[in-house]
Amino acid sequence: MSGLNVSPEIERLIALLAKLPGLGPRSARRAALDLLKKPNALMRPLALALGEAADRISTCQICGNVDAQNPCHICTAPGRDITTLCVVQDVADLWAMERAGAFRGRYHILGGTLSALDGIRPEDLNIASLIDRASHEDVKEVILAMNATVDGQTTAHYITDHLAKANVQVSRLAHGVPVGGELDYLDDGTISAAMKSRRPF
Amino acid sequence: MSGLNVSPEIERLIALLAKLPGLGPRSARRAALDLLKKPNALMRPLALALGEAADRISTCQICGNVDAQNPCHICTAPGRDITTLCVVQDVADLWAMERAGAFRGRYHILGGTLSALDGIRPEDLNIASLIDRASHEDVKEVILAMNATVDGQTTAHYITDHLAKANVQVSRLAHGVPVGGELDYLDDGTISAAMKSRRPF
Ligand SMILES: [Zn+2]
Numbered sequence: 001m002s003g004l005n006v007s008p009e010i011e012r013l014i015a016l017l018a019k020l021p022g023l024g025p026r027s028a029r030r031a032a033l034d035l036l037k038k039p040n041a042l043m044r045p046l047a048l049a050l051g052e053a054a055d056r057i058s059t060c061q062i063c064g065n066v067d068a069q070n071p072c073h074i075c076t077a078p079g080r081d082i083t084t085l086c087v088v089q090d091v092a093d094l095w096a097m098e099r100a101g102a103f104r105g106r107y108h109i110l111g112g113t114l115s116a117l118d119g120i121r122p123e124d125l126n127i128a129s130l131i132d133r134a135s136h137e138d139v140k141e142v143i144l145a146m147n148a149t150v151d152g153q154t155t156a157h158y159i160t161d162h163l164a165k166a167n168v169q170v171s172r173l174a175h176g177v178p179v180g181g182e183l184d185y186l187d188d189g190t191i192s193a194a195m196k197s198r199r200p201f
Numbered sequence: 202m203s204g205l206n207v208s209p210e211i212e213r214l215i216a217l218l219a220k221l222p223g224l225g226p227r228s229a230r231r232a233a234l235d236l237l238k239k240p241n242a243l244m245r246p247l248a249l250a251l252g253e254a255a256d257r258i259s260t261c262q263i264c265g266n267v268d269a270q271n272p273c274h275i276c277t278a279p280g281r282d283i284t285t286l287c288v289v290q291d292v293a294d295l296w297a298m299e300r301a302g303a304f305r306g307r308y309h310i311l312g313g314t315l316s317a318l319d320g321i322r323p324e325d326l327n328i329a330s331l332i333d334r335a336s337h338e339d340v341k342e343v344i345l346a347m348n349a350t351v352d353g354q355t356t357a358h359y360i361t362d363h364l365a366k367a368n369v370q371v372s373r374l375a376h377g378v379p380v381g382g383e384l385d386y387l388d389d390g391t392i393s394a395a396m397k398s399r400r401p402f
């Protein structure tokens with residue numbers, strides 16, 4: 001937008017919005033206009049929410065979750081199973097697991113996956129702290145819940161190897177047909193995995 | 202995300218981000234996480250930019266543009282042609298016209314289009330103020346640059362009718378093949394319009 005008759009305040013807002021994942025230049029302009037049309041209903045509340053989050057939210061020193069307390073709600077919840085650790089790539093995956101409500105243990109967030117292409121090595125991820133935690137006598141099982149991608153599975157293998165000395169069972173999420181999924185839309189790998197893991201009906 | 206172990210600060214941030222056009226619930230969560238990972242590089246600057254825009258930006262009383270000054274930069278620019286008004290639906294369209302650099306007159310922002318479906322009537326748009334401005338002796342031409350949609354064209358017809366008493370020439374943008382456009386991807390209406398308006402080569 002540079003060089004146009006757009007005020008610097010609006011240019012700056014658009015430039016920052018365009019840095020958000022999922023917003024390109026065009027949608028950043030649309031979002032900026034929408035905010036400008038709703039200064040009190042949306043723009044000021046969002047400014048406030050961002051400021052408060054920046055002030056209050058930090059990364060959990062135990063699991064890597066983001067929360068207003070450190071250690072986080074999940075690490076300190078008395079009701080959760082301390083014998084099971086679920087390893088996920090990102091906080092978004094923790095949220096997805098929590099939405100599903102299928103896990104009541106604690107988490108460990110890697111912060112990504114190993115990647116030869118992107119130069120991400122074991123020391124760039126929270127792997128050492130995972131080995132530490134898994135070696136604690138309370139922990140009986142480590143569930144690897146990385147994405148079913150090549151990098152995710154490479155990371156899962158690496159972690160499994162390095163958990164050999166820890167006295168824990170290592171498991172991973174099952175592959176198969178998504179609930180509600182249509183075979184016709186699934187890739188061959190998923191169908192093969194679902195066939196291999198078929199169960200009596 | 203309600204009922205989950207997500208802090209209220211993060212829930213509020215996600216809820217507000219999800220109100221932005223172009224961001225659904227999933228992309229709002231991803232945007233929130235990205236912001237939380239970059240508190241100083243992105244979250245605080247965005248909070249500041251939103252606050253400043255909310256404080257400083259207002260709607261131009263003449264044309265409907267959003268700007269740090271009122272009347273806006275464009276309405277007060279001495280170098281711009283005061284005999285021509287370009288009527289657009291929205292500020293985003295003014296920005297698009299300015300990016301194209303194909304117009305050096307002034308603008309009038311309607312704030313939408315007439316729509317029987319959405320119950321948008323002439324008095325809901327900045328049409329009365331347009332008639333006023335077009336009736337000023339300086340104005341010689343009104344260019345209707347509404348979207349080439351049914352509602353856009355209905356609005357153009359309505360405005361043309363109501364400009365009959367003003368001593369101005371009313372024109373509209375040409376229809377045709379977009380520059381770089383491939384015929385195979387264009388709808389029949391565009392191809393017909395381009396054929397009808399064909400010009401000697
Ligand atoms: Zn934690």
Ligand SMILES: [Zn+2]
Nearest residue numbers: 261264273276
């Ligand atoms: Zn103006």
